[in-house]
Amino acid sequence: xxxxxxxxxxxxxxxxxxxxxxxxxxxxxxxxxxxxxxxxxxxxxxxxxxxxxxxxxxxxxxxxxxxxxxxxxxxxxxxxxxxxxxxxxxxxxxxxxxxxxxxxxxxxxxxxxxxxxxxxxxxxxxxxxxxxxxxxxxxxxxxxxxxxxxxxxxxxxxxxxxxxxxxxxxxxxxxxxxxxxxxxxxxxxxxxxxxxxxxxxxxxxxxxxxxxxxxxxxxxxxxxxxxxxxxxxxxxxxxxxxxxxxxxxxxxxxxxxxxxxxxxxxxxxxxxxxxxxxxxxxxxxxxxxxxxxxxxxxxxxxxxxxxxxxxxxxxxxxxxxxxxxxxxxxxxxxxxxxxxxxxxxxxxxxxxxxxxxxxxxxxxxxxxxxxxxxxxxxxxxxxxxxxxxxxxxxxxxxxxxxxxxxxxxxxxxxxxxxxxx
Amino acid sequence: xxxxxxxxxxxxxxxxxxxxxxxxxxxxxxxxxxxxxxxxxxxxxxxxxxxxxxxxxxxxxxxxxxxxxxxxxxxxxxxxxxxxxxxxxxxxxxxxxxxxxxxxxxxxxxxxxxxxxxxxxxxxxxxxxxxxxxxxxxxxxxxxxxxxxxxxxxxxxxxxxxxxxxxxxxxxxxxxxxxxxxxxxxxxxxxxxxxxxxxxxxxxxxxxxxxxxxxxxxxxxxxxxxxxxxxxxxxxxxxxxxxxxxxxxxxxxxxxxxxxxxxxxxxxxxxxxxxxxxxxxxxxxxxxxxxxxxxxxxxxxxxxxxxxxxxxxxxxxxxxxxxxxxxxxxxxxxxxxxxxxxxxxxxxxxxxxxxxxxxxxxxxxxxxxxxxxxxxxxxxxxxxxxxxxxxxxxxxxxxxxxxxxxxxxxxxxxxxxxxxx
Numbered sequence: 110x111x112x113x114x115x116x117x118x119x120x121x122x123x124x125x126x127x128x129x130x131x132x133x134x135x136x137x138x139x140x141x142x143x144x145x146x147x148x149x150x151x152x153x154x155x156x157x158x159x160x161x162x163x164x165x166x167x168x169x170x171x172x173x174x175x176x177x178x179x180x181x182x183x184x185x186x187x188x189x190x191x192x193x194x195x196x197x198x199x200x201x202x203x204x205x206x207x208x209x210x211x212x213x214x215x216x217x218x219x220x221x222x223x224x225x226x227x228x229x230x231x232x233x234x235x236x237x238x239x240x241x242x243x244x245x246x247x248x249x250x251x252x253x254x255x256x257x258x259x260x261x262x263x264x265x266x267x268x269x270x271x272x273x274x275x276x277x278x279x280x281x282x283x284x285x286x287x288x289x290x291x292x293x294x295x296x297x298x299x300x301x302x303x304x305x306x307x308x309x310x311x312x313x314x315x316x317x318x319x320x321x322x323x324x325x326x327x328x329x330x331x332x333x334x335x336x337x338x339x340x341x342x343x344x345x346x347x348x349x350x351x352x353x354x355x356x357x358x359x360x361x362x363x364x365x366x367x368x369x370x371x372x373x374x375x376x377x378x379x380x381x382x383x384x385x386x387x388x389x390x391x392x393x394x395x396x397x398x399x400x401x402x403x404x405x406x407x408x409x410x411x412x413x414x415x416x417x418x419x420x421x422x423x424x425x426x427x428x429x430x431x432x433x434x435x436x437x438x439x440x441x442x443x444x445x446x447x448x449x450x451x452x453x454x455x456x457x458x459x460x461x462x463x464x465x466x467x468x469x470x471x472x473x474x475x476x477x478x479x480x481x482x483x484x485x486x487x488x489x490x491x492x493x494x495x496x497x498x499x500x501x502x503x504x505x506x507x508x509x510x511x512x513x514x515x516x517x518x519x520x521x522x523x524x525x526x527x528x529x530x
Numbered sequence: 531x532x533x534x535x536x537x538x539x540x541x542x543x544x545x546x547x548x549x550x551x552x553x554x555x556x557x558x559x560x561x562x563x564x565x566x567x568x569x570x571x572x573x574x575x576x577x578x579x580x581x582x583x584x585x586x587x588x589x590x591x592x593x594x595x596x597x598x599x600x601x602x603x604x605x606x607x608x609x610x611x612x613x614x615x616x617x618x619x620x621x622x623x624x625x626x627x628x629x630x631x632x633x634x635x636x637x638x639x640x641x642x643x644x645x646x647x648x649x650x651x652x653x654x655x656x657x658x659x660x661x662x663x664x665x666x667x668x669x670x671x672x673x674x675x676x677x678x679x680x681x682x683x684x685x686x687x688x689x690x691x692x693x694x695x696x697x698x699x700x701x702x703x704x705x706x707x708x709x710x711x712x713x714x715x716x717x718x719x720x721x722x723x724x725x726x727x728x729x730x731x732x733x734x735x736x737x738x739x740x741x742x743x744x745x746x747x748x749x750x751x752x753x754x755x756x757x758x759x760x761x762x763x764x765x766x767x768x769x770x771x772x773x774x775x776x777x778x779x780x781x782x783x784x785x786x787x788x789x790x791x792x793x794x795x796x797x798x799x800x801x802x803x804x805x806x807x808x809x810x811x812x813x814x815x816x817x818x819x820x821x822x823x824x825x826x827x828x829x830x831x832x833x834x835x836x837x838x839x840x841x842x843x844x845x846x847x848x849x850x851x852x853x854x855x856x857x858x859x860x861x862x863x864x865x866x867x868x869x870x871x872x873x874x875x876x877x878x879x880x881x882x883x884x885x886x887x888x889x890x891x892x893x894x895x896x897x898x899x900x901x902x903x904x905x906x907x908x909x910x911x912x913x914x915x916x917x918x919x920x921x922x923x924x925x926x927x928x929x930x931x932x933x934x935x936x937x938x939x940x941x942x943x944x945x946x947x948x949x950x951x
Contacts, residue, residue: 366787
């Protein structure tokens with residue numbers, strides 16, 4: 110798909126006004142509209158920078174306004190309608206700048222009185238953005254190479270409890286997980302650099318275990334160290350992980366923010382595992398905020414190699430179709446010459462049970478499949494837990510039902526016994 | 531008020547579960563809770579890092595869930611209840627780190643299935659945060675000194691159209707505004723560094739006008755140049771503004787993010803005008819996201835000197851009581867030894883009409899009062915527009931009704947004629 114010449118954004122809107130009049134208010138607010146004529150403004154000058162309505166389609170009505178504070182037109186438009194709107198902006202308004210893109214496509218418009226609902230559902234960017242930003246340095250192939258995993262998903266887990274363990278307790282758990290055959294382990298997003306578990310000590314203790322294990326087995330388990338912090342801290346922590354032989358760093362996107370992530374993307378010599386914690390406040394109200402389909406593009410351009418997408422039948426409130434739409438989008442090319450593919454990370458209450466559905470919906474094994482209880486709570490221990498997930502993926506990829514595959518794969522069979530159907 | 535020993539956060543929650551059980555899920559998810567017992571975890575180790583429920587008060591019921599995706603307990607809890615909850619965390623979980631604070635108090639909890647509503651309403655921080663971060667370098671007194679305005683609000687305006695003007699057209703408008711007696715002018719958040727109005731050329735053209743005017747009158751108008759961009763761009767742009775004699779820079783918080791803002795706060799030698807565009811997606815759903823009372827504290831600690839709060843009877847959807855709560859909070863001390871006061875910026879459809887209400891509700895003149903149409907659309911021109919706002923503030927501070935004060939203040943009288951009552 111060719112990149113657009115102008116910046117494009119799709120929105121879902123809800124308004125009691127004529128939807129075209131409301132869309133014009135959005136376009137005006139986010140470009141050269143003025144409430145009163147200003148000295149010096151000319152039609153040519155305003156037209157040069159104006160946002161344009163590219164498409165508008167009414168899709169239904171709402172019985173009640175989804176959000177409070179919206180106005181009603183004085184002429185009594187009869188119903189509240191929902192519509193899809195596409196706006197576009199000249200690239201020249203801001204140039205290929207991600208921070209200014211955010212202010213343009215997701216700035217002051219969510220508060221406009223015309224709307225009782227406004228959600229950004231997609232963005233499409235001119236190719237100048239592909240030239241201005243690096244995108245993921247590792248993506249699928251670089252991550253596979255460092256993790257030593259081909260032809261199947263990377264099986265991962267999370268250090269739990271999130272906080273509480275010190276460096277040595279963390280390293281002990283990592284040792285068990287290495288022996289269990291895990292491919293990937295991540296810090297919890299709550300574990301950073303507190304005095305009970307300082308980042309540097311944790312990295313040294315964990316990498317001793319991982320390096321020892323690699324020396325014995327030839328397989329280096331990938332550990333995503335949570336370096337979330339200020340810029341100088343992230344730089345120093347990244348350099349330490351690299352020096353100790355680590356192969357991944359992790360950052361919380363909503364904590365670090367866009368400028369921090371762009372910097373991290375530029376200096377990192379390791380894959381960046383991007384955690385989306387806080388995502389709920391950006392997206393859980395259906396008629397407000399961001400869809401992940403729009404949001405994740407910004408972070409991929411900035412350099413995210415792995416992006417969290419939740420998981421099927423997760424412990425959170427997100428429906429499965431939203432999870433799959435997010436994961437598919439991470440695996441969809443952004444620009445013809447620069448796909449910026451990021452590996453989707455499935456997690457949250459995942460076990461062998463969700464594997465066939467995940468594979469069927471995604472049609473790809475280019476993902477990280479992370480399980481906590483699905484590994485640690487396997488009745489025969491963590492090694493059987495890891496084996497059960499690998500066997501479940503073998504079954505899914507071969508098109509064999511789990512129960513059938515489990516007949517001569519004990520770890521999978523026991524995992525299926527252990528889980529509720 | 532003494533600072534707490536632990537990190538504290540208040541939430542408004544909505545749940546169909548027993549509210550205490552739901553609050554325990556929040557506390558567990560955001561600290562040392564695990565779904566299954568993990569090798570190495572001990573009660574002491576979990577207790578050391580556990581979040582604690584400090585307070586829980588049921589405040590009412592909801593007829594319908596505010597957000598989709600929430601679960602219902604199997605034992606059929608009869609109603610959906612709303613409650614206020616206070617959680618606390620040991621500082622030692624993360625140390626005094628703003629990025630990790632965000633992941634802790636506003637991380638994965640908004641998506642928890644237990645909740646059909648979850649909103650962060652306040653945070654209180656141990657004094658270690660005051661030692662770790664600089665806070666506003668200029669605040670009220672530094673801004674007043676640079677703007678040369680004492681004893682009344684700083685009267686400001688915005689360059690409109692937001693985009694479209696080139697550097698010389700912008701400078702021409704600035705010349706008119708300087709002559710009109712304005713104290714403060716800001717770039718629009720959509721105006722950054724596009725090819726039609728490059729940042730550097732805009733700064734040079736505008737500062738020529740402002741410096742000339744200062745040389746003639748002794749008053750240097752404060753101009754907040756929107757330097758929103760990547761880190762190296764922000765540094766370079768800041769240095770240019772400083773070199774050209776400018777007295778303020780502006781950044782969009784949701785574009786720059788926390789790490790970017792912390793860096794800007796550290797290197798800036800000028801007041802930072804913090805724009806909150808995009809705020810609507812964080813806050814407009816009443817049972818989701820962030821209250822500004824909680825959110826603005828993070829940016830003040832990072833170094834914001836001016837913080838946008840919208841305005842009374844604004845053109846957006848925010849109610850007046852929310853605007854005033856935000857502004858009051860910006861003027862409320864954060865720590866005994868380090869107040870971190872930021873100047874609230876009132877804007878959006880402001881004119882003389884809103885002045886008495888603003889003063890009555892705020893009880894302070896330590897604010898920036900920005901008007902667009904209220905100045906440019908005054909029937910006698912921009913100088914009369916600026917005068918009308920100053921006169922309105924004189925009236926409010928003297929406790930005289932506007933109409934009465936207008937009898938011998940022509941600019942105010944004409945402004946009142948021009949506006950709908």
